[in-house]
Amino acid sequence: MSSEAPPASSAEELAADLSAAAISKKQLKKDARKAEKAEKAAQRQQQQPQGNVEEDPHAANYGDVPVEEIQSKAISGRTWTDVGDLGEASAGRRVLVRGAAQAIRPVSKKMAFVVLRQSMSTVQCVLVASADAGVSMQMVRFATSLSKESIVDVEGVVSLPKEPLKATTQQVEIQARKLYCINRAIPTLPINLEDAARSEAEFERAEQAGEKLVRVGQDTRLNFRAIDLRTPSNQAIFRIQCQVENKFREFLLSKKFVGIHSPKLISGSSEGGAAVFKLQYNGQPACLAQSPQLYKQMAICGGFERVFEVGPVFRAENSNTHRHLCEFVGLDAEMEIREHYFEVCDIIDGLFVAIFKHLNENCKKELETINRQYPFEPLKYLKKTLKLTYEEGIQMLKEAGTEIEPMGDLNTEAEKKLGRLVKDKPLPGSSPLNFAGLALHSPAFLQCHLGPAGEEIISGAQRIHTPELLTKRATECGIDASTIASYIESFSYGAPPHGGFGVGLERVVMLFCALNNIRKGSLFPRDPQRLVP
Amino acid sequence: MSSEAPPASSAEELAADLSAAAISKKQLKKDARKAEKAEKAAQRQQQQPQGNVEEDPHAANYGDVPVEEIQSKAISGRTWTDVGDLGEASAGRRVLVRGAAQAIRPVSKKMAFVVLRQSMSTVQCVLVASADAGVSMQMVRFATSLSKESIVDVEGVVSLPKEPLKATTQQVEIQARKLYCINRAIPTLPINLEDAARSEAEFERAEQAGEKLVRVGQDTRLNFRAIDLRTPSNQAIFRIQCQVENKFREFLLSKKFVGIHSPKLISGSSEGGAAVFKLQYNGQPACLAQSPQLYKQMAICGGFERVFEVGPVFRAENSNTHRHLCEFVGLDAEMEIREHYFEVCDIIDGLFVAIFKHLNENCKKELETINRQYPFEPLKYLKKTLKLTYEEGIQMLKEAGTEIEPMGDLNTEAEKKLGRLVKDKPLPGSSPLNFAGLALHSPAFLQCHLGPAGEEIISGAQRIHTPELLTKRATECGIDASTIASYIESFSYGAPPHGGFGVGLERVVMLFCALNNIRKGSLFPRDPQRLVP
Known part of the structure; x- marks a missing residue:
């Protein structure tokens, strides 16, 4: 049974209206203009503190994707790879993945790591500024400016790391060539996924080391279940x-x-x-x-x-x-x-x-x-x-x-x-x-x-x-x-x-x-x- | 989650109590005595109208089974056959089946048919009085005294009928040797299964032949859904x-x-x-x-x-x-x-x-x-x-x-x-x-x-x-x-x-x-x- 029931005021229709991305064309255009402006403003703001006003020849390789771009506008025909399917056999292949930016680690102005999570799998994406790779310092900065848990598309080449990776479930890395943010999470999440995923043993080890780790209580977990559900367990x-x-x-x-x-x-x-x-x-x-x-x-x-x-x-x-x-x-x-x-x-x-x-x-x-x-x-x-x-x-x-x-x-x-x-x-x-x-x-x-x-x-x-x-x-x-x-x-x-x-x-x-x-x-x-x- | 919740008055417990055949031993004995009496009375009543008071040497081969006999009292080790599994290959085998007595057709004092239904399959059981087979005229009478839709166990030998059967889904018959009623349906059901199962074409044919068939309306069906659900469709x-x-x-x-x-x-x-x-x-x-x-x-x-x-x-x-x-x-x-x-x-x-x-x-x-x-x-x-x-x-x-x-x-x-x-x-x-x-x-x-x-x-x-x-x-x-x-x-x-x-x-x-x-x-x-x- 679907939403075709006659009364226009039915809750079913409201829910459908509410959830469907059915937006009139006018509204779409208006939203697009607004989003474009907002994005430009955001970019300006990002660039200003560093005083980087110079044009980036690789600007097309990163950025925030306006919401209407991903609202069933076009099919690019690109092939998407699941993070869980990445393995040693993928080494050398160019892949495109989508996931949540679980961890973002700036190393220098020229280098950063972004750990992408897709359901139960994580993979580390490496950004190294290089003109040959089309990766600019601005792109590295853009990556490190992302809020944790933002949804990110990464295109890059699969490589085998020199040392085995601890923080990810995959034994390969992605050398990022392009990185786009699909939807930003708010900068400060009510609970931290790392905290929510800790074992009792971790707490004990930390205590012995004199560290204090944040515990997320059962009730708090449930209050923010949409985050809590992302823990591996x-x-x-x-x-x-x-x-x-x-x-x-x-x-x-x-x-x-x-x-x-x-x-x-x-x-x-x-x-x-x-x-x-x-x-x-x-x-x-x-x-x-x-x-x-x-x-x-x-x-x-x-x-x-x-x-x-x-x-x-x-x-x-x-x-x-x-x-x-x-x-x-x-x-x-x-x-x-x-x-x-x-x-x-x-x-x-x-x-x-x-x-x-x-x-x-x-x-x-x-x-x-x-x-x-x-x-x-x-x-x-x-x-x-x-x-x-x-x-x-x-x-x-x-x-x-x-x-x-x-x-x-x-x-x-x-x-x-x-x-x-x-x-x-x-x-x-x-x-x-x-x-x-x-x-x-x-x-x-x-x-x-x-x-x-x-x-x-x-x-x-x-x-x-x-x-x-x-x-x-x-x-x-x-x-x-x-x-x-x-x-x-x-x-x-x-x-x-x-x-x-x-x-x-x-x-x-x-x-x-x-x-x-x-x-x-x-x-x-x-x-x-x-x-x- | 199960019925172990503490409050003794919980509806869950009531429902469990209500549905479980958990009867105290005393009660069981009392019920058994009562049922025995009732059964004997029923048998007397059955036998009296025909004036048959003589002892039946094959009396053990038929009868009403008291309810406590089928209340997890004993395991006989007998093998049960599904009606749907009966086929020509079963011919000559002795089988035991349980089903609802969908139709009961007396032919003579010495012969009757009982059509047994098990979910989507039906089979015709033939009762012919014969001392060799252990089938008495009283047993034939017992079979024809059953109310439609009563639950019946039949033990007998699978045989191939001389003419193809119309009224059953199986192409074999069972030559009944034993017949027990497990649970009697009330004599007059609120709706008749045959009526509930008719197609529009049947009604039309009947009308053309000047016959009047009973139609069971949608609402009546739903009122007596436990019967209506038994139709093949x-x-x-x-x-x-x-x-x-x-x-x-x-x-x-x-x-x-x-x-x-x-x-x-x-x-x-x-x-x-x-x-x-x-x-x-x-x-x-x-x-x-x-x-x-x-x-x-x-x-x-x-x-x-x-x-x-x-x-x-x-x-x-x-x-x-x-x-x-x-x-x-x-x-x-x-x-x-x-x-x-x-x-x-x-x-x-x-x-x-x-x-x-x-x-x-x-x-x-x-x-x-x-x-x-x-x-x-x-x-x-x-x-x-x-x-x-x-x-x-x-x-x-x-x-x-x-x-x-x-x-x-x-x-x-x-x-x-x-x-x-x-x-x-x-x-x-x-x-x-x-x-x-x-x-x-x-x-x-x-x-x-x-x-x-x-x-x-x-x-x-x-x-x-x-x-x-x-x-x-x-x-x-x-x-x-x-x-x-x-x-x-x-x-x-x-x-x-x-x-x-x-x-x-x-x-x-x-x-x-x-x-x-x-x-x-x-x-x-x-x-x-x-x-x-």
């Missing part, structure tokens, strides 16, 4: 997140699951409880779905034997912890069960082993990058869900000093304790687990897959599939069955036994990379205090 | 939808895009306008994102060169049309532009050609299935976006009788007319297009890819990437720039030129399958009148 974290989702989808598709999208706007009192965001929907009370639970079950009733969904989940909980968000991405699955919930466990086992294996094998660069800033041990996990009978679970608890009344239900505390006991079980010939599947079976069904602190990561269960039992259970839970009538009715049209599970995408990333805060795994996190940006 | 539509999304992701991932998730809960006045759902977020005014526009641009500012997102989009528009929804799934992409928006067009071209090709090649069965109920012509589309200069566009309009003031902006009406003109251009040696990309360039940027009625399907543009121009544009659009300060500020930290596009997943499905209503492409659609189910 953030670039890596969200590529990992993308891969977790990809593998989740790929694995389930290979097991005949169908990807669905259930509505997030649901009838007012569908789930009840305090943790629900409420709103008005065309005069009706509505709320935001706290999980796709009811709808993925209805899809099963609708004849889709196996379904999964990746989508936002909303929780109005006032939990200010390191592991709660008010909006997160749910990875949910639901499937028909022939006989036993263990069929779901088999899917979970295969799925998570596939995801972890995929990350370890295909995201090495990303994992190393995260490790440099936030060191972590590789995840240790059981390849199969540990299946305990109720009696075995009781026995484990008893041995650890917790007595459970025979045949009594396990309370949350006992469940958690059991989780920790499983987690602390060392792998054969190895250290304790970071992650283990646990299905405790009969009389109550429990499944939790555990994170580093014995925390539950996944929750799943066989569901009730008869309307009678559902109505009874709703009443027991204090839910007025009439408010979820269409859900309960779905089970009266012939519903197969089924079960499923749900897990938060951010939590999987947090677990795998041992991040200390769930917010690090969310692009623009939402917690009780944060709604911006 | 709906099973096919949502598999197509899933494949559109898969190919969208796969193509963009292959082009170095990173999949992201942006927040749906955003600051109160972010986009303004009337079409926004408003709510309270921990005491702050908030709204639901009408598009991921601002956030995907901030991700570009955050150093992710190319991003895409698949996620819900919310529009509080009171548009009761065949092509508007209040919640739909947005397929969005945003990318750095080196020089020209045509770089985005190239991605769009490649993407949609890849999606359409994938559907035509890999979803033949689904497309044929939809075609049987809703006949449609294969989509005809241009492989490349038609790129018109402003002057060419003006000329086309002029030739069609619409004069545009030289250098004046095209109004929406003129844009639409141009869209229709492009759409009506016949392909070389072929009929008019159903779908064509159109990029009208300079002075205003327009891109629309067109559907069957010249409607815009995709909207995209190069975006503004300087804070000055953004602020100016916001003011022109009547948006208080201070309300989107964090968005605008993102462009002052060094932002590359970029552009992107957005399209509704449901609209792509609607376009490709020529569906007459967008609701047919949404699992549980939301329109101004509909919030349930």
Whole structure:
């Protein structure tokens, strides 16, 4: 669906207008004239302090590009190279790259370095004034006048440095011949990318050396997320997140699951409880779905034997912890069960082993990058869900000093304790687990897959599939069955036994990379205090 | 994130409690006793009318399975076969299948047919009373007593029918030996699956024959969506939808895009306008994102060169049309532009050609299935976006009788007319297009890819990437720039030129399958009148 909706005043149109570079020709011309003037003024200002008023015969090789020049005006046909693709094989080639000027180091009037960054890669560009190369001292000065993080185009020749480079991810340099600024960053950024990218070890080394480095707090990072996201570890974290989702989808598709999208706007009192965001929907009370639970079950009733969904989940909980968000991405699955919930466990086992294996094998660069800033041990996990009978679970608890009344239900505390006991079980010939599947079976069904602190990561269960039992259970839970009538009715049209599970995408990333805060795994996190940006 | 959040009264826990078949042992036993009694009573009732009180030696081969038997009690180790996997090669094999009893046809006291359906496949099960086979007349009677759509397990031997079968998708039958009902549907369903699955042609044939068939209206379908979704065409539509999304992701991932998730809960006045759902977020005014526009641009500012997102989009528009929804799934992409928006067009071209090709090649069965109920012509589309200069566009309009003031902006009406003109251009040696990309360039940027009625399907543009121009544009659009300060500020930290596009997943499905209503492409659609189910 696009912006063609009729009302001219719709927010959609405003947003489109706002974001589109659709400028009338008159306006373009006016802007162009203004920009030209501004640029000339800026150049004058730049040149005046140095008293350099002489004409530069190489002036065409550098400068600020007016905004309208890069507004779909023309196609030059030039070939662009990705910084990440530069390697020793590129040596001697003339290339054109675009990136952010991450570091600018003047060496002398005749020489400067500019480190260009393009997503996870950086390359050092060398400027040496030389009439043969078409590089003037003015061009060197122009380069050193750039503000950090400005967007810059560099054309130059790839060369192999005499000494290996430390500050860049590429083992080659670019001998710059042309350098244009596409968009200037403000001179003083609210946070410094170098500060935001430091590891704890760096801080310790600096402290030992008597240096004081700037720390960027979690909240400040989030306030200026557009800068914070540029750190190598953030670039890596969200590529990992993308891969977790990809593998989740790929694995389930290979097991005949169908990807669905259930509505997030649901009838007012569908789930009840305090943790629900409420709103008005065309005069009706509505709320935001706290999980796709009811709808993925209805899809099963609708004849889709196996379904999964990746989508936002909303929780109005006032939990200010390191592991709660008010909006997160749910990875949910639901499937028909022939006989036993263990069929779901088999899917979970295969799925998570596939995801972890995929990350370890295909995201090495990303994992190393995260490790440099936030060191972590590789995840240790059981390849199969540990299946305990109720009696075995009781026995484990008893041995650890917790007595459970025979045949009594396990309370949350006992469940958690059991989780920790499983987690602390060392792998054969190895250290304790970071992650283990646990299905405790009969009389109550429990499944939790555990994170580093014995925390539950996944929750799943066989569901009730008869309307009678559902109505009874709703009443027991204090839910007025009439408010979820269409859900309960779905089970009266012939519903197969089924079960499923749900897990938060951010939590999987947090677990795998041992991040200390769930917010690090969310692009623009939402917690009780944060709604911006 | 899972149900382990502390507050015991949280809706999440209630939902989990409600859906999980976690029943205390006592309750299980009590339920079991009750179910046993109920079953016996049902059996007595069944048997009484026929006066059959004699013991059936084959009574173990059929019956209702008590609900607790299929509540993860035991694993039988039996092998289950998918109905869709049955073929001539299966002949002679003994198989076990589960499905919905789509049709039940008594032939005599000794014979009956039960058509079992499993997602998109159906198979006919034959019951013939025979002491050798262990099939009693009581078993035949039990089968014919089942309500339609009940969930049934059938064990039997695969055989090749003497005549080809019409009513099933499989060319084999199952000679039933055992038949158990897992969950009974209510005797009279609110809508009949056969009625919901009829094509217009069937209605016409019936009318000509003087028969009157029941029509199931769109609204009734949606009221009982859990049944309606079982029609072959709906099973096919949502598999197509899933494949559109898969190919969208796969193509963009292959082009170095990173999949992201942006927040749906955003600051109160972010986009303004009337079409926004408003709510309270921990005491702050908030709204639901009408598009991921601002956030995907901030991700570009955050150093992710190319991003895409698949996620819900919310529009509080009171548009009761065949092509508007209040919640739909947005397929969005945003990318750095080196020089020209045509770089985005190239991605769009490649993407949609890849999606359409994938559907035509890999979803033949689904497309044929939809075609049987809703006949449609294969989509005809241009492989490349038609790129018109402003002057060419003006000329086309002029030739069609619409004069545009030289250098004046095209109004929406003129844009639409141009869209229709492009759409009506016949392909070389072929009929008019159903779908064509159109990029009208300079002075205003327009891109629309067109559907069957010249409607815009995709909207995209190069975006503004300087804070000055953004602020100016916001003011022109009547948006208080201070309300989107964090968005605008993102462009002052060094932002590359970029552009992107957005399209509704449901609209792509609607376009490709020529569906007459967008609701047919949404699992549980939301329109101004509909919030349930």
